Amino acid sequence: MVQTRQWLLANKPTDLPELDGPNATFKLTTTDLPGAKDDEVLVKALYLSNDPAQRGWISRDIKPERLYTQPVKEGTAMHARALCEIVESKSQRYKKGDWCLASTGWSEYAVVPANQVQPAPELPGGMSRTHYLGALGFTGLTAWFGLTEVAKITKDDIVVVSGAAGATGSMCVQIAKKIVGCKKVIGFAGSEGKCKYVEKIGADVCLNYKNSSFARDVEKATPGPDGFATVFFDNVGGEQLDLMLTRMARDGRIAACGAISAYNTAPERTTGLKNWFEVITMRLHISGFIVLDYISQFPKAREVFTQALKEGKLQIDEGEHIVNGGFDDIPKIWMQLFSGRNIGKLVTALQ
Amino acid sequence: MVQTRQWLLANKPTDLPELDGPNATFKLTTTDLPGAKDDEVLVKALYLSNDPAQRGWISRDIKPERLYTQPVKEGTAMHARALCEIVESKSQRYKKGDWCLASTGWSEYAVVPANQVQPAPELPGGMSRTHYLGALGFTGLTAWFGLTEVAKITKDDIVVVSGAAGATGSMCVQIAKKIVGCKKVIGFAGSEGKCKYVEKIGADVCLNYKNSSFARDVEKATPGPDGFATVFFDNVGGEQLDLMLTRMARDGRIAACGAISAYNTAPERTTGLKNWFEVITMRLHISGFIVLDYISQFPKAREVFTQALKEGKLQIDEGEHIVNGGFDDIPKIWMQLFSGRNIGKLVTALQ
Known part of the structure; x- marks a missing residue:
């Protein structure tokens, strides 16, 4: 005992x-x-x-x-x-x-x-x-499967990651930029220090969502129509997701991983998504996912990570x-x- | 001139x-x-x-x-x-x-x-x-492609259709129930008369969203977990969509066709979707679509309609x-x- x-x-x-x-x-x-x-x-x-x-x-x-x-x-x-x-x-x-x-x-x-x-x-x-x-655990695997299996990213994608300085987000940025080699990777984070870190690990740019200019900054970073985001890996939900609905390219894919902005608020008191119409007009594809659904593929993903670590692609x-x-x-x-x-x-x- | x-x-x-x-x-x-x-x-x-x-x-x-x-x-x-x-x-x-x-x-x-x-x-x-x-025009084709190409319905699906008495919705109900033969088809409409019509053309049940018991009625019509909706064809958006996020089965598919509930309100004044977390936990798949993207397949769809009319499957x-x-x-x-x-x-x- x-x-x-x-x-x-x-x-x-x-x-x-x-x-x-x-x-x-x-x-x-x-x-x-x-x-x-x-x-x-x-x-x-x-x-x-x-x-x-x-x-x-x-x-x-x-x-x-x-x-x-x-x-x-x-x-x-x-x-x-x-x-x-x-x-x-x-x-x-x-x-x-x-x-x-x-x-x-x-x-x-x-x-x-x-x-x-x-x-x-x-x-x-x-x-x-x-x-x-x-x-190397569920967190990194979440980033991997969300990007590769849910959003199916390729080199041609312009990828936005919210919560980019977080556990999952920081892996997303590196996978998208350094392992897959996406055209552009844009992070969202909540402080200048975090943004610096996100850019250091590979993001082309990281925007501070606490800045009053955030919406304009996002618009500038995703100039339409050719610069619209083709993929959004979302850890945050709420206002950042709502804004991104207006910045996605036609047939853009959203991997809905988390919604930390709303976790501590009862649903009825959250602001709610208001730009839903963009889902229709831009033919967006949104998929929620849970890493546990990919357990059978974990070993393969871990091999990729091991190789990327060796090659210095993951910090x-x-x-x-x-x-x-x-x-x-x-x-x-x-x-x-x-x-x-x-x-x-x-x-x-x-x- | x-x-x-x-x-x-x-x-x-x-x-x-x-x-x-x-x-x-x-x-x-x-x-x-x-x-x-x-x-x-x-x-x-x-x-x-x-x-x-x-x-x-x-x-x-x-x-x-x-x-x-x-x-x-x-x-x-x-x-x-x-x-x-x-x-x-x-x-x-x-x-x-x-x-x-x-x-x-x-x-x-x-x-x-x-x-x-x-x-x-x-x-x-x-x-x-x-x-x-x-x-037989864009309206019916919208129903057809939304159900068959976007939501990819089969006989095994439990399909919910909002705006079910409308032009597109009424075609959805008939396609799902009579042409594809889905397990269960549930309509949402805004009056008792409309609900009667929707049931007449094939819905197993049609619920009046103006009734105060609507949320409970939907819950009863989609009892979890086996009775959760596997497909939602949404013409309405807003509160009906938000409610349906809580009634979708795991890996449920939502074909986002319209959002008439919000068309006459500026986005910032709409209520907004509050149950987003369900998209993640239930791994929902949402796709917006526009019928014009399927023009090359129109002739095939029209053949299906012609045949269905002959067989009395479409009223x-x-x-x-x-x-x-x-x-x-x-x-x-x-x-x-x-x-x-x-x-x-x-x-x-x-x-």
Whole structure:
């Protein structure tokens, strides 16, 4: 028997999750875990992945049958993916001390079936294993499949990426510009510093959506008709998406990956998309997608990434923002996702 | 030289077009036409097609490069398609007295290049030639290509059609249910009378969006997860589309054909789509389309319609609402499109 601390979902939020007070979204608790049974492993979470998608899993506004995964139930541990060390193994696949990836939730320790754990072997060139949570994990794969399978980008495309300094967006920019070699890559981000970073990793230009000139800047960067965007990889939704509907080329493709601008607002209070008519007149093609639908193709994508790393086409070290924190700090660090402070993947290093 | 009356676009509207007053949208004028030159025909418009799409062509809010056709310029004749009689022909293809289809605009007479005119031969079974403007013309073809090429419907689909009593919607219902044989066809319309009509022509059920119970009715008609809609053919946009985002099955397809709910409101004053997140979680696929992109396939589609008419699978006579009017009444009759009164195709018979 192992004792573990856990953060439970206490109250499903409709707006910004609350850290304190009577409606606090999460609640810290301590619970006893049974030991690992046959074909199970007991793991200790070392690094936690922080993902905007987690906000969807706890939303009061989303019905379970409308989500691609089990939503978190109130009174149970918050879901999260972690880079872990195996503490006890009842599986032939793993031994004590191995590193692995697992959906532990916000828990110090977790008992997981061995077949639901992925190995996290050492990476070449001394790269940090935390990249398994970001660039080399679901985040990078989301960028890859959204661009190559959903939007089907080619060299001829003019690609716009929102949330371009974020975990997924920064991979999108590099994949589009450096791996596929798209004609033009335009990023949107929320500060001058982020924009500089996005341009450094390959964007032809990155526009700060907080500038009052943003709409004009976008117009200038996508001059019609030949310069209209042919692809939009959208992590943000809301006003940036609405604006982009007016800047897409005929038959333009939109890969709808995320909508972080609206995650902390109940749907009825969001501004809403107003330029829908452009979808019709410009024959736009919009597809929502979830990276989990492409699991069978993960190995092939990872090969591409490995090759691109070797060739220096991917710069992932700066695309990671690791925050050290105690177990108590988990919700607070996770909430940084919504304050727009971090560049790249936000990872919590548990002390 | 022929004298003709014409309705000009006087003021581009941002909201509902105005029939009178200083900002009247249209203005009646009289002008002289040159006679037909070589390879041209002089036609007299007998029946005018009234189409919601025309509202887009005169909008102040739409930039020319964002439209699929030349917008109407202020001071020039309002664009419209008409069923005409040839009055004078300088082309070997047509002779005086022939019937044809042409883009005459709101004009009694027009001179048109013969290669931009389509013949309108007599229809079998005494069917009215006015169907060339509706069920057997662009309207019916819009329904056909939206369902078969954009949404790619099959027997297994649960299809929802908004504006189901309208010109395009009523063809959608029949194509989906009677020609393709879809599992379930659900219509949305704006009165009990319209709903009865939609059910009569083949819908399993038609729901009145003006009822306060509409959202619950839609939920009941598309019970999740097995009863979620797999296809939505949308003529309306706005709130009905926003609601349908929450009722689509995983990988559901939306054919975005029209957005009549928003045509008479400037984009910034529309309610906007708020349920965008469902596009992502349910991996929805949305495609805008314009029937003109399928011109090369028109003959094949017409063959299908001819066969379906023979087999009694299409009932088009009731799908036409012909209003007799003088030339003065053209704008007023056209405006009926936006009052929700007519069932099926609204055609103006010029007296």
